Every structure is written in structure tokens, then in C-alpha cells.
Amino acid sequence: MVVIVDFLIQGTQMMLVLLLAPLLTGFVRKVKARLLRRRGASIFQPYRDLLRLMRKEVVLARNASWLFRVTPYLVFAATWVAAALVPTFASGLMFSWTADLIALIALIASARFFLALAGMDVGTSFGGLGASREVMIASLAEPAMLMIIFTVALIAGSTQLSSIAGFMASSQVGLHVSLGMVLIALIIVAIAENGRIPVDNPATHLELTMVHEAMILEYSGRHLAMIELAAALKLLLYISLIASIFMPWGIAVSGDAPEMLAIGAITYVVKIAVAGFLLALFESAVAKMRVFRVPEFLGAALMLGLLGTLLLFVSQGL
């Protein structure tokens, strides 16, 4: 019986991230539109877009290989698994022993690897350009992400997200300057990984500086729907990651009463909404930077992570 309940809660979490992800994207777009004094599309528009794309036929290039057709499903599956493992409304779920930070990074990195390959598969210049830029950004973002993981793992004594969230919610965390640095670094990495505004513009198709959109330019129909959904899931994943590490208040623990789970779910939705609003505010306030400035931006994240680790060694070595 307990197993079934655990299984149900885990299943709820998986469906929850899948259902919430387009809503978050729609919400961010709506807030951005309102900040620019436009009316903006309904926050449910991403669902309609996905449905429409699902019904449309797939147009394939004549020289597209099997890799090109398989990649959308691979990317979607890897991202969905990663997003479903991050503690959202409850920690310590059935599969949370697999929710290791390094495993999450590996899942996202393999999704990106296949997407970059698919971008080059058809042989158009745009796809290759997008793929090379994506890999450049990734090669800078991943070391920074590793330093962030080191720092968090040194503080919490674990790389498993459920125990990190539990540790951060307890009172033994203390005041660490490293945590603040790591938070900023993680936000920078999240912005770069999701292709949000200072690094890449998610709303444009006709710009020479685009990264993600250039890579998926050849996709259509249900393939495009899969990739769009995976991109929305990735945004939700990073926001849940930041929320579960740095704002773990209200997360229910497995085995709690249903009302605790409900409270966890409500606080989770509130956290997501606040984070989405802040993201939209930030994106409206800054200008997109040149591609050649991106290494400096991500270098700052790497430096913050490195500095956080160093300072942590000082305070723990005393």
C-alpha cells in the first residue's frame, strides 16, 4: 500500500512538471508583454501552440538521417526525467535517491549533445552555427556548474538533492558568503543554459545572434513540439533547482499527511510564479549582449563558484 502511495506521489510530480512547464513559459511571456505595455497572448497560449504543432505534419529534409528524427524524443525524455527528479513540492520521493546533482547535469548535457548533433545533421549553415555557439556556451557553463555543485555539496555534505534541501531547510546551515556567491553563479548559469535574454533571445527567429532557435530551425510538426516542450521543462527544472536549494521552505517530506503535501504544492507554485516574474523583469531591464561577451559573463559565474569554494575552505579550515 505504502509503495503504491509513494508511486502515486512520484507520478503526480512527473505529471505536475509536465503540465506546469508550458504555463510558466506563458506566464513569463505575459509578464514581459505587460511590462512593455502590450496586452500579450494568454498565459495558456503555449499549450495551444503545442497542440497545433502536434496536429501538423512533419517536414523532413531529404538528407535528414535517423538521428534527426530520434533527437526530439531523446531530448524530451532526458529533460523530462531530469525535471521530474528535482524536488518540487515534496522531497524524499520514491526515485529521489537518483536525484543526484551530477546525474541531473549529465542528463541535461546529453540532451544538449544530441540537439547539437541534430543541428548539424541536415547540413544547413544556420544549424551548424547554432550548434557551435551552443557548445561554446555549454563548455563555459558546465565548469561553472561543477564549481557550484562542489560548493553546495561541501556545505550540505551530499550531492543528493533531497538531502541538500533537507539540510538547507534546517537551522544548521549558518550564514555563508559562499552560498550567496553560488546563488548568483547558478542564476547566471541558468540564464545561459536556457538561452534567456542577455545571452540569447528566446523570442526571435530573424537575428544573426540567435543560438537555440538557429539549431532547431529545420524542425517542424510534432518534432518541434517535443523540443519546445523540452525547452519549457528545462526552464522549470532550473527554477525548481534554485528553489529547492536556496528556498526549501514548505517542501513536504515523503510520508507527510496530504495537507502538508498540499501546502508544499501551493508554496511551490508561488515560488515558481515569483521566480518567473523576476525573470521577466530582469529580461525586460537588460539588453542582449554580443556573443563575444558571453564568455566574460559566464566567466564571472565560474569565478564566483571558484571563489565560493575557496572561501568555504578558509572558513572550514579554521
Place this chain on the structure above:
Amino acid sequence: MDRLVFDIAHLLAGGLVLVSFMLLYQNRLYALLNIFGLHAFVLSLSVAWQAYIQNAPHLYVTASIALLLKAIVIPMALHRIIRRLGINREIETVVGIGPTMLAGMGLVALSMSIMLQITAEAGQLAREDMAFSLSVVLLGLLIMVSRRNAVSQVIGFMSLENGLVLAAAGAKGMPLVVEFSVAFSILIAFIVIGIFLFRIRERFDTVDINALDSFRGEQQ
């Protein structure tokens, strides 16, 4: 309680190192000045916290000198100087920002490893303050070396002095006379440098230090 005292001191001193890195990262002159003001502000907070936990009232004087002179007066004066000089507001660095940052990280790691070994017998707070202040000093030197613009070299010099004040505050405070003389010598140095800036500008139409090298007849 003791843990919290240490954590806050750590937070403020670590924040000073972080702001030093922000100085190193910045490539606009006005933003550099604002961040220098922030640097001095964090320093004064840190010194005031030391005064509180060491129960040493004269350190409050040090903190207020840092706040008034370095966080308000000097940045405002430099703002005026830049406006009067009418120079280009972009800072030219000798090497790119990335290598400079890596060098800065190396310097921080170096000062941590040196200071934590040397000061093995000292108290916890003093050790940590020494390690952080050496990093701030070295980062200030790095700013001076890696910038071509004379105004940003002045900023590097001033942030170096902030590191010295942090060290002095951590080492059970320094006598008030010393503190005053240091503060005034910094002010005098600032005035002298300011005059020099105008002389350099008059002579070479730029505050780029490279112009001086070619004037001496060195190879470019």
C-alpha cells in the same frame, strides 16, 4: 552565538574580496567609481563589526573615516575629475578580462595558502581577516598592473589601502594616531595623483600610461 559572530565577520570580509573582483571585472569608468564606493562601504561595515565584537570603540572612528572619506568624498572627487578631463569612459586593459580574473583567482588562492600557514597560532578571526586582506591587497596591485588608464590605477591603489585597513582592524585594532596618519597620507596621495592626472592630460592629451613609455623613448 559565537558561530554567528564569526559567520558575519566572514561574510563581510569575503564580501570585500568579492567587491575587489567586481572592480577587476568592470570596464566602465563611472561604474568602477561606484563599485569603489561600495568597496569602501563594505570595508566600513566590516571594521564596524570588528569594533563591536572586539569592544574597541576607536575602530568605530576608523569605520566612519572609511565611510566618509573613501565611500563618499573620493568617488565624488574622481567623478568630477573624469568629467573635467573629458576622457574616454571605457577602460582599456592590458590583457583580456578572462586571464585577469584567472590571475586574480590564483592570487586569492596564494594568499589563503600562505596566510593560513603563517598565522597558525593567531585567533580564528584574525587569521581569516589576514588571509582576506592579503587577497584584497594583491587584487589591488593586480588592478594597478592590468589597467592602462591612470584613473583606474588610482582606484587600484585605493582598494589596496582598504585591504591594509582590514588587516589592521582584524589584528586587535591599530592606534588611532596611525589610523589618522594613514587616512591623511591617502588623502595627500589622492591630491598629488589628481594634480598629476591633469598634468599628464595637459602634456599628452590622454591618461593612457603607454604615452609615458613612448615619451621616455622605450619601444612599443
